[in-house]
Amino acid sequence: MTQTRTTRLERGRSALGPALELVHTGRAPTRAVLTAELGVTRATAGAVAAELEALGLITVDARPAAAAGSQGRPSHRLSVAPDGPVVLAAQIHADGFRAALVGLGGRMVATAPGCVTVPADPARIIGTVVEEGARLLRETDRRCLGAGLAVPSAVAEPDGTALNPLHLSWPAGAPVRALFTEALAAAGVPGPAGGPLAGVAGNDVNLAALAEHRHGAGRGARHLLCVATGHRGVGGALVLDGRLHSGSSGLAMEVGHLTVNPAGLPCHCGSRGCLDVEADPRAFLTAAGREPGPAGSLLHQATELIRTSYDTDPAVRAAVELLVDRLGLGLAGLVNILNPDRVVLGGLHRELLTADPGRLRAVVADRSLWGRSGSVPILPGTLDHGSLIGAAEAAWQPVLDDPLAVLG
Structure with missing residues (x-):
């Protein structure tokens, strides 16, 4: 040769x-x-x-066919490939879990949700969600090339431990990546070459940001800031030049612990008035005069309340305005520090932006150094299951890096 x-x-x-x-x-x-x-x-x-x-x-x-009106070859x-391989994606949140099979392109092939009381032993719930994923693989007969897990906690690297699962009763430092890999082996989920499959794990908002950057409202952004509230708490993430910025050990962008109300509620972190407790679904429901829970998803309860009652219920409108002001204060500080070229909001924050976009953008512009001269676009996220898609993106990454090394 x-x-x-x-x-x-x-x-x-x-x-x-x-x-x-x-x-x-x-x-x-x-x-x-x-x-x-x-x-x-x-x-x-x-x-x-x-x-x-x-x-x-x-x-x-x-x-090949030329587009209408085009010239040239x-x-x-x-x-x-519509029937190509998939990865197993899993998400655990305060109200349960969801397992899914996700193909290239961020396509959800199959999904299985589960609303349960999350036990204090992380191995039990991780085992349950993996078993559901393994069932989906058997039913669809798809080849699995990887597995990713999203959890509501900062995940420290290189050990893959969940350091602060504040809204779960797990112990700090739970070895979620190792437990995920063990559960995959126990459920008989094979790797690409038939051997054991090594799982990857990450923070749910970090992974949602990665998904929005590749497949959603963040596509094309160079410096993307994502802030979201899921079932409990508030998280943030930053994508720089297409790569997730996770800091020196995976713990960057804990934006939920920015203080936005110094006289506010005590936070799990030991401070008061953090975004985590002042701008999440529980905070919204309380501000709207509704009793949070006890059954079902707080995120679903809060989202439905905005969608059905914002135009007719003064208490709901006032709660939206209150949380928008709190969120805007936090976003303005982040914009001043990070100077992103786009901001994407997920979870309940997406609904707040949709309900009153002018108010939120005005709060950020009023408090941002650059807000008046070059307004940063603030957009609602477009992915309904961003953390799941992001968990899949993490699992697909070795294939995207070198397809032949995985499939060769």
């Missing part, structure tokens, strides 16, 4: 991961776009696309 031929093959292999990520995120819908994005020849792009198709990851349209369309 000539040196030129060897170099071409090496260049093609090095382009497999970037090419797959371009198709995965919808940024390369055709082979012509793929060629331009990769900066390679048409022949190399064609070979790369063919290799990814042979691996069962994408499909290449055999009969038509290009083959590229898309993720």
Whole structure:
């Protein structure tokens, strides 16, 4: 084999991961776009696309067609393989769990929710959600290439331990990644080569931000700030140049413990008036004069109350305004420090923005150094299960980095 031929093959292999990520995120819908994005020849792009198709990851349209009104040579369309492999995604939250199978492109193939009282032993609930995921794999007969878990806690690296599961009764420092990997083995979920499957675990809002950046309202942002409240508490995340910023040991962006009401409620962290207790579903329901719970999801209860009563109930409108002001105060501080080019809100915060977008943007602009001169776009998240999709993104990452190393 000539040196030129060897170099071409090496260049093609090095382009497999970037090419797959371009198709995965919808940024390369055709082979012509793929060629331009990769900066390679048409022949190399064609070979790369063919290799990814042979691996069962994408499909290449055999009969290229030009778009209406376009000129020039038509290009083959590229898309993720509809019946291709999946990853197992799992999420644990204060009101239960959800398991899902997620394909490339962030496509939810199957899902199984469960509302339970989360036990103090994390191994039990992790085992339950993995068993549900294994059941989905058996029913769909899909090949599994990875597994990811989202938890409502900062996850320290490199050990994969949940340091502050404040809204669960777990002990601090629970080894969630190790427990997840053990549960996958116990449930008989095989890895790509038939051996044991190593799970990955991360904070739920971090993973939701990654999902929004790749498949949702954050797509195309260079510096994306995501703030969200799920079933309990408030979290934040930052994506810089396409990569999640997790700090030196995975503990960055604990924005829930910004003080927005110094005379407010005591927080689990030991302070008072943090976003975590002043701008989450429980805080909203209390402000609206509703009794939180006791059964079901607080997030669902709060979301439905805004959707059904904001226009008709003065107490609900006042509660929205109160939480918008608290959230806006926290966002303004974050914008001043981080200077993102986009802010995406998830969970209950998405509903607050939708209910009164002008008020929230005005609060942030009034308190932001740059708010009046160059307003940062504040957008609602577009993914209903962002943390699950994000857990899948973490599981897909080794494949996106080097498809042949995983599937070869």
